[in-house]
Amino acid sequence: MSTQNNITVLFDHQAFEMQKFGGISRYFYELIENLPLHSELSLRLTTNHYLREGACRPFQGMYVPERPYKWFKGIVKQWNRKGSIKRLHRGDYDLFHPTYYHPYFLEELPANKPYVITVHDMNHELFSASLGRAEQMKAWKHETILHASRVIAISEQTKADLLHFLPVEEDKIDVIYHGIQQQKQPYNGLHLPExxxxxxxxxxxxxxxxxxxxxxxxxxxxxxxxxxxxxxxxxxxxxxxxxxxxxxxxxxxxxxxxxxxxxxxxxxxxxxxxxxxxxxxxxxxxxxxxxxxxxxxxxxxxxxxxxxxxxxxxxxxxxxxxxxxxxxxxxxxxxxxxxxxxxxxxxQLFTWEETARKKLDTYQKVLNGY
The missing domain is CATH 3.40.50.2000 (Glycogen Phosphorylase B;)
Known part of the structure; x- marks a missing residue:
């Protein structure tokens, strides 16, 4: 059993590969930065704004400000995936937290390594007709949720929707809200209408x-x-x-x-x-x-x-x-x-520090067998 000071959590490439800006990659960036434990990020190359040079300590890959989207859909996607699989196989971590729902890791994760999944919403279940690749995304999502050791829902509403669509044990779900940086940043570079x-x-x-x-x-x-x-x-x-x-x-x-x-x-x-x-x-x-x-x-x-x-x-x-x-x-x-x-x-009730503290509680439940 790991203590707080020596827990290592491994995060993967998915969210940082699919977004340059965006709520999901920002969520994981803030989580990594605020967790009071050792975090590692298996990501080789990204255009993600939050991982620009020196902005995230666990990121040891390469940040490129601009690259064609199709390029990232092809060779770089494969390269990042292979890097995550290689890192999973090493096994020198306590817990895995994938950053999105693709189930590539299910056959690669060592049998003694648990994982936690965050559910951000149930949009693909509720609005299948208006979202592309909804059926494939639902299949991936359901598989990763149902095999997880614990599930994090980002609101009570998300938890309720999750329980409606999937046979997840309610006591396996922890509701943990997002946070926000509490410092307002003054800026006046845009010329805006009155x-x-x-x-x-x-x-x-x-x-x-x-x-x-x-x-x-x-x-x-x-x-x-x-x-x-x-x-x-x-x-x-x-x-x-x-x-x-x-x-x-x-x-x-x-x-x-x-x-x-x-x-x-x-x-x-x-x-x-x-x-x-x-x-x-x-x-x-x-x-x-x-x-x-x-x-x-x-x-x-x-x-x-x-x-x-x-x-x-x-x-x-x-x-x-x-x-x-x-x-x-x-x-x-x-x-x-x-x-x-x-x-x-x-x-003031929504801080990343509080989000990270509750995430740590979830991780410790998993490592303690709850």
């Missing part, structure tokens, strides 16, 4: 962007100075056509923002809107709280669990409800300030 609503992330399917767009068009007609800023993937042709047809070209902006720029976008926004039908957790809620941005969000999924009374809620399937919430928050400065104050208090 009044704008901020939308962050993907815009497909369950993200419910289409309903929100209809609401924004109505708000923009009432307020000639109101703009919309979106981050995430570039506009698709269908979206660009819709913007042009609306006549709002000059009032709808897109940024592919880094962490500093995203902070500024939150800090100067009139409000941040999160209209998703479902999320596993909702990190942007905490980012808004940290940067003193009022939040209007869905009364659905895990959102009330994360935001509590620090958000202005609406029914995400009702455009009238969404419009009323956003309109109220845009016009009522007293309510905006009230939510800013509540958000500043709420975000």
């Amino acid at each position: 009044r704008y609503v901020l939308y962050v992330g993907d815009r497909n399917g369950y993200k419910n962007f289409d309903r929100f767009w209809n609401v924004f068009v109505r708000l923009a007609a009432e307020d000639q100075h109101l703009c919309l800023i979106c981050t995430g993937k570039p506009w698709r042709s269908r979206e660009q056509e819709r913007i042009e047809k609306s006549g709002l070209n000059k009032r709808v902006l897109h940024f592919q923002a880094n962490d500093l720029e995203l902070g500024q976008l939150f800090q100067q926004a009139r409000l941040f809107v999160y209209p998703s039908l479902y999320e596993g957790f909702g990190i942007p809620i905490l980012e808004a709280f940290l940067n003193e941005c009022p939040v209007a969000l869905s009364r659905a999924s895990c959102f009330p669990e994360v935001a509590a009374d620090a958000g202005e809620y609406f029914n995400p399937e009702d455009e009238v409800s969404m419009y009323e919430a956003l309109s109220h928050l845009l016009k009522d400065e007293e309510r905006r300030q009230e939510l800013i104050a509540k958000g500043k208090s709420r975000v």
Whole structure:
């Protein structure tokens, strides 16, 4: 049995290979940095922003700022996979924590080495029709979850959904929330409109962007100075056509923002809107709280669990409800300030140090045979 001081946890390449930025790779980066034990990362080559030179001690591979995506889908993917398999075979670690759901490791992991899996959401189960390769992903995901020694769910909502879809023993699941860096980073490098609503992330399917767009068009007609800023993937042709047809070209902006720029976008926004039908957790809620941005969000999924009374809620399937919430928050400065104050208090409950402490408890349960 290992003690806290000499536990070694091995993480693999998956999340850091598939994301340059993103919630899952950020989660594992923060976990590795904050765990009070020895961590190792089996990754040979990455474009991941969080692993840039010197940013992560256990990463001994090569960081390349730019490489074609297809290149990473081919030879580098194979190289990273072979490196992880080789590292698994060495066996000089106490516990393995894969960073995503591909089950390549099940036949490679020594019989005496347990593993823990983190479940970030059940999107592929809930929204199969709108997500690519959903059936394959579900098969991989279910196999890795069902063979794990313990399972970490990032919210009570995720735990409930997991129990709904899979025959997992409830006492094998630990709910451990995400954290966020508690220091607000001042930055003023972007030239931004005076009044704008901020939308962050993907815009497909369950993200419910289409309903929100209809609401924004109505708000923009009432307020000639109101703009919309979106981050995430570039506009698709269908979206660009819709913007042009609306006549709002000059009032709808897109940024592919880094962490500093995203902070500024939150800090100067009139409000941040999160209209998703479902999320596993909702990190942007905490980012808004940290940067003193009022939040209007869905009364659905895990959102009330994360935001509590620090958000202005609406029914995400009702455009009238969404419009009323956003309109109220845009016009009522007293309510905006009230939510800013509540958000500043709420975000202090979510630290990476606390996340790492609870992860360590999970690891110790596994190593002690629980």
